[in-house]
Amino acid sequence: MKPTRIETVLQDLLTTTWPTFLWGPPGVGKSSVVRKIAKSNKLALLDIRASLLDPTDLRGIPTVEGGNARWCQPSFLPSDPKSKGILFFDELNAAPPLVQASLYQLTLDRRVGEYVLPDGWRIIAAGNRAEDASVTFRMPAALANRFIHLDYEVDFEDWRAWAIERGIHSYVVSFLSTRQELLFNMDNTTRGFPTPRSWEMVSDILSTADDQKGAQDIILGAIGEAATIEFIGYLDNAISEAALLKIIKNPATAKLPSKLGDQYALISYLASRCDNKEIFEASGQILARLKPELGVLLLRNLLQKQPKFALNENAKAFIKRHKGLIQ
Missing domain, CATH: 3.40.50.300 (P-loop containing nucleotide triphosphate hydrolases)
Structure with a gap:
């Protein structure tokens, strides 16, 4: 269930x-x-x-x-x-x-x-x-x-909604959006393995660690070697926070990421920080430029965190244009 x-x-x-x-x-x-x-x-x-x-x-x-x-x-x-x-x-x-x-x-x-x-x-x-x-x-x-x-059944969509609300690090959410099977992968042969709780630990580590090398050693102890190798590989190639902020500064004209993992990172970043006025406003313009399927995901995450986003002009236009996908 x-x-x-x-x-x-x-x-x-x-x-x-x-x-x-x-x-x-x-x-x-x-x-x-x-x-x-x-x-x-x-x-x-x-x-x-x-x-x-x-x-x-x-x-x-x-x-x-x-x-x-x-x-x-x-x-x-x-x-x-x-x-x-x-x-x-x-x-x-x-x-x-x-x-x-x-x-x-x-x-x-x-x-x-x-x-x-x-x-x-x-x-x-x-x-x-x-x-x-x-x-x-x-x-x-x-x-x-x-x-x-x-x-109790682990469900990724339920977890993602919770993670956005909880403020789980956008890199954790975006990585797991592309590797959903790693949200929970119990391995009785190792002491650390991926669970929703251990990914929350990883989120806290990313938010507080001074450098990626130090973070990697700690992450290894939380989710185990196999998941850590994949996650660090993702981090090495993921879109930077500076690049995400550049998009937010120029939401109507900045080039949007082409890789699916980076697109998820952008969506997670916007949704988890939409309490910020600048990000809230930028989200509407970015929503209008996303592919419909990704736009629906962003819209749902934003509405969960900020129901008043439904009043945004770009949001209203998107809902009218893609009513069939949203229902």
Whole structure:
């Protein structure tokens, strides 16, 4: 299931009290989706690493009051009956069987002993699959049957939209636009391999490294040797930022790049920086000069970041001229 579809389904499930489990490989953005849902609904988020829990943590510890034993609830569980939020158990199936068993009552009955989960809270869990070579324990059938299970699928178009919004380096976006299969390429024989998370690391490295040689050594540790060789080869031949800025300074007359990778670099650069007034204005003139297929991509990315771009005269003309491609 694509990330955007996962978001829609989770949004729908907020109207119920059924717990949800997200399955997927490491580094693809499962926890990011949960954080986004919580933020968009103005819900509190309690991120609990199930693998760090002890079987007795959820039950709490007993104390004596008036000759009777009373259980003190854990401080990390929500206590305000009027509060609303998401109780997120990450890495749940990396927790030992006894810890997983301690979640039986909470996930189904929304209570543990004397503790009752407030009505405004929803339970979401996530974990890696057995085939991901991660530390996992088989989930007991009794616990699995308490969840609605969703499989997280890496999707490049969803990632690109997220990357533009997040400000991921334009060279990362443009490179992966031509080598989409390298967005996620898990290799159990190496310590570093390409995932959406490790490409975000690469973006940060490019933004902060003083020189490409220093960046290359760090990138190698993030995405592995094979992907690094391809990416550095792309960087060696990619259009420079100076050339991109020259186009932005003269959007109506500057020569546009002819190589597909450089065209993607231009589109990513414009979309990720369209909050800048000069780039916002230049984007309309460049849009009018792009091939229709590339123009549609630029238009969609710009509208996602800046919806008011739809009012740009060049944008309105492009939409009218290529209505069939946009729908």
